[in-house]
Amino acid sequence: MLTFPQMGNLERLLGDILERLEVEYMPPPKTTAKTLALGTKHAPEFSCLPLKINIGNFIEALDAGADTLLMAGGKGPCRFGYYAEIEDRILKDAGYDFEMVTVEPPSMGFTRFVGPIKRVSGKSTRQIWKILRASFPKCRGFDFLEKKALETRCFELNIGDTTKALKKAMDILSEAKKPEEIKEAIDAGLNVIDSVSCDKDRLVLKVGFVGEFYILLEPFVNFDVEEWLGNRGVMVDRSVYITDWIGPSAKNPVAGTSDDELAEIAKPYLGHSVGGEGLPSIAHTMLYAREGFDGVIHMFPFTCMPDTIAKAILGKVGKDLDIPILHFTIDEQTGKAGVATRLEAFLDLLAGRRRALVN
DSSP, X not given: OEEOOOOTTHHHHHHHHHHXXXXXXXXXXXXXXXXXXXXXXXXXXXXXXXXXXHHHHHHHHHHTTOOXXXXXXXXXXXXXXXXXXXXHHHHHHTTOOOEEEEEOOGGGOHHHHHHHHHHHHOOOHHHHHHHHHHHHHHHHHHHHHHHHHHHHHTTBSSTTHHHHHHHHHHHHHHTOOSHHHHHHHHHHHHHHHHTXXXXXXXXXXXXXXXXXXXXXXXXXXXXXXXXXXXXXXXXXXXXXXXXXXXXXXXXXTTTTOOHHHHHHHHTTTOOSOOSXXXXXXXXXXXXXHHTTOSEEEEEEETTOHHHHHHHHHHHHHHXXXXXXXXXXXXXXXXXXXXXXXXXXXXXXXXXXXXXHHHO
């Protein structure tokens, strides 16, 4: 039985692909404090928080009967490319018996990307390619629904309505299989979110959300900051979406800015990739400043090299472009109350700046 880590809507995306591949799978339980405790117990102390939670996810799934672990690979300088190998060694040292299947990104060669999928599914390269092409528009639809909810929640008249509408929209899309069904389901889901009672004349703060992809995509580790802010009348624009991150074209249609464009935007401050979201964090912050956003929230795991570099550079970016930036370095010691306190103070700052501009 195959399993994979939890991360945002990854369960819905991978679930659709694996069902089309006719691969039996079981998602791990939703990430909780227990998951984090398990991962922290077995992982090296100074490893990234995502690695620790991945290990916790896998332990819970293995204990529930999984025997095959699906993990993405990658190339440096971000340490994510080593996760699968490290997790394999840690879990086998802990006494677990399983097979680790590592799917490398298409940029590392199509054979290395498709080979592991052929092994677990028994499908031909042609069949896999056809399935991925059929499923990817649906996967992207989930991201567009999330983005629509972020744009809507800050205007809702009844707190929680957008979150309920998003779940309903996601469920509608989950049932779609054929291309025409997927298109109709995406439109229907967007209409469900559009139907939320809103006050569009309400003045709202606009905040950009940048940083390391796992922290931005997984509500458990970012303390559900997007919903927290939206419930307080703040519009959030997230810079990272799953299908942009894994999409081979690098055009990033959900977030709206391609990798090439981001690299060009960041050049005055950083002229080359440092791995992960280091360069995109800088470029998106610059875009948010140009687009008149009130502030930026930057989140990343403790010891994350790419976004540690970004943090050092963002100090100058914020000063030069006159945009406040709130940094959060997240590890297993980070507490929800402390995050909320800092966010409340940041919103007070942004509201004060907005009033000063109006007056």
